[in-house]
Amino acid sequence: MKLEGRTALVTGGAVRVGSQICLELARRGANVVVNYRSSAGPAAQLVHELGSLGTGALAVQADVSRAADVALLSREARAAFGQVDVLVNNASIYPRTPLNTLTEQEWDDSIAVNLKGPFLCSLEFGRRMADVGAGAIVNVTDWAAYRPYVDYLPYLTAKGGIITMTKAFARELAPKVRVNAIAPGPISPPPDLPAEEIEEARVGTLLGHWGSPEDIAAAVAFLVEGSDFITGAILSVDGGCLIA
Numbered sequence: 001m002k003l004e005g006r007t008a009l010v011t012g013g014a015v016r017v018g019s020q021i022c023l024e025l026a027r028r029g030a031n032v033v034v035n036y037r038s039s040a041g042p043a044a045q046l047v048h049e050l051g052s053l054g055t056g057a058l059a060v061q062a063d064v065s066r067a068a069d070v071a072l073l074s075r076e077a078r079a080a081f082g083q084v085d086v087l088v089n090n091a092s093i094y095p096r097t098p099l100n101t102l103t104e105q106e107w108d109d110s111i112a113v114n115l116k117g118p119f120l121c122s123l124e125f126g127r128r129m130a131d132v133g134a135g136a137i138v139n140v141t142d143w144a145a146y147r148p149y150v151d152y153l154p155y156l157t158a159k160g161g162i163i164t165m166t167k168a169f170a171r172e173l174a175p176k177v178r179v180n181a182i183a184p185g186p187i188s189p190p191p192d193l194p195a196e197e198i199e200e201a202r203v204g205t206l207l208g209h210w211g212s213p214e215d216i217a218a219a220v221a222f223l224v225e226g227s228d229f230i231t232g233a234i235l236s237v238d239g240g241c242l243i244a
C-alpha cells in the first residue's frame, strides 16, 4: 500500500522511536495522527515539523488502554482525515519490575498499555479498515519476547502476546487488511538505563552496536509499502540479538 495520500496513526508517537516513525511516514506522503499520553509539548512541536513536510498532521491525547479514549482518538482522526489507513501500535511502558517486589498493579499496568492498548486500537481501526477494504497494521513487540531477560516479566509477557495477537488479527482481518509486527533489539535506551546495561545490550548484538529509531521507522515503512504480500509476519530489527 503506497503511503502517498493515506492517513497513518502512530500511538505513543510524540517522542523517541514513535516520532521517527511519524516523520518517515510523513516523508512518504501520509497524513499523520500523533497519539500521545503525556508529551503534549513534543507532540505539538512534532505536528509543526510534520506540517512543514506538506502533509496533514494532528496530535491527539488518548490513553490507549482505555476504550473510551480509543473511541475519541478514532473520532478525532476521522474528523480530520476521513479514514485511518495505517495503524502503528508503538505506545508502551517499560517499567523495571523485579520479581521479589512485583505487584498485581504492575502486572495490570503493563498488560493494559502493552497488550490491551494494541488490542483496542486494532479492534477499532482494523474493523474500519476491513469495512472499507484496505489497511495495514504494524505492531511493535520486542526481540526479548522470544528470549526473556529478568526484571521485566509483565512487559515481556505482554510483548509475547503481541506476537500471537499479530497473527490472530492477520487471520481475522484478511484478505484486505495486513497485520505485521516488528521485533526491535536495542534501539534507544531509556534515560535511566545504567551504562553497564547499555554496554551489555550492545555486546549482545551480532553487529556490535545499538540500532536507531530510524531503523524501526524504515522497517515500518517497508511493512506498509514494501510489499502487499506480507501478513502475520514478525520482522526482527535487532542487530542479530536473537541468534547471537
Ligand SMILES: NC(=O)c1ccc[n+]([C@@H]2O[C@H](COP(=O)([O-])OP(=O)(O)OC[C@H]3O[C@@H](n4cnc5c(N)ncnc54)[C@H](OP(=O)(O)O)[C@@H]3O)[C@@H](O)[C@H]2O)c1
Pocket: 011, 012, 013, 014, 015, 016, 017, 018, 035, 036, 037, 038, 039, 040, 062, 063, 064, 065, 089, 090, 091, 092, 093, 094, 113, 117, 140, 141, 142, 143, 183, 184, 185, 186, 187, 188, 189, 190
Ligand atoms: N527503545 C528500545 O530500544 C526498544 C527495544 C525493544 C522494543 N521497543 C519497543 O518499541 C516501541 C517504541 O520504543 P520507545 O523506547 O520509543 O518507547 P517508550 O519511549 O517507552 O514509549 C513510547 C511512548 O508510549 C507512550 N505511552 C505510554 N503509555 C501510553 C498510553 N497508555 N497511551 C498512549 N501512549 C502511551 C508514551 O507517550 P507520552 O510520552 O505521550 O506519555 C511514550 O512516549 C515500544 O513499543 C517498545 O516496547 C523499544
